[in-house]
Amino acid sequence: MPMKVKEVAELVGISIRTLHHYDNIGLLSPEATTEAGYRLYSNQDLETLQQILFFRELDFPLKKIKEIITNPDYNQQEALQLHRKMLLEKRRRLDGMIQTVEKTIQQQKGEIHMTNKDKFEGFDFTRNPYEQEARERWGDEAVDQSNARFNKMSQQEKDHMSRQMDTIYRKLATLRHDPPDSETAQTAIKEWYFFLNDSINNNDLMKFKGIGQLYIDDERFTNNIDQYGEGLAAFMRDAMALFADRHIQ
Structure with missing residues (x-):
């Protein structure tokens, strides 16, 4: 029996707004509507929604999911x-x-007692769920160069990079309630700029500014960063934009 959007939202545990968004972008458009204009979801629509949510759980962006499930060869x-x-x-x-x-x-x-190696068991930086989006935004060459540089690192170097990143995030989290243009905030975000430059060879200030915007545009980034402190992602976005604008020649 066809289900209305509210019924589907309650069944699945997602918002009505999310279902409307999926319809608006052509990712999941229900097979039928009532005379009053209410969306009606069939069993096939629900199976498609399940597939979409599996992909989302695995951090696939919506654009990529649509590309996959609308491919005639999709199995x-x-x-x-x-x-x-x-x-x-x-x-x-x-x-x-x-x-x-x-x-x-x-x-x-x-x-x-934990050794330094024990402290970082379970961390895996060989998989990057944001790589596809990075390729779409900045091209294959930049991402391939970054991956090649990372793959050449020893495990010790990768562990050091993880600790360094964690330290910078924690420092920025303590400053997130300060004005992003304050001296302390800009000094800390400069450290983040040089960290990205060293780790992924990103010395392009416009890309740096774009990465900061991505921290807000993509909820996966926002959620991960805000684990260090609520509002950190937005603070970093603003501080990174100011830093880039001040230093672009």
Whole structure:
């Protein structure tokens, strides 16, 4: 029996606004509407929605999902097998990070001792869920150069980069309530600029400004960054834009 948008939203646990957005961008347009204009979702529509949400859970951008599921060669069974493999891998990585969190709690209580290597078990920087979007924004060459540079790093260098990034985020989080154009904020964001330049060879100030905007445009970035402190992503966006505008020749 066809379902109205409110019923689908309640069944799935997503917002009506999200379903409307999927319809507006042509990602999921229900097969029928009532005479009053209400959307009616069929069982096939619900299966498509399930596929979309699997892809979203795996951090695929909506544009890429639409490209995949509208491809004439798209095979739902193959996609489900791929989803299963990727979700199992995601669970494996999350289990590793949970174990590291639990060990860190034990260490802080004085119950165990962790080596520096133990502290970073479970972190994996070989997979970048934002790579496709980076390619769309800045081209394949820039991303390929960045990947090549990262792949040449030793594990020790990768661990150092992770610790350095964490330190900068924590420092910026303590400043997020300050004006983004303050001296302290601009000094800290300069450190972030040089970190990105060293780690991904990004010395283009306009790209730096664009990355900052991406922290707000893409909720995945926002959610990850705001784990260090609510509002940090917006603060970094503003501080990065000011830094870039001041230094562009």
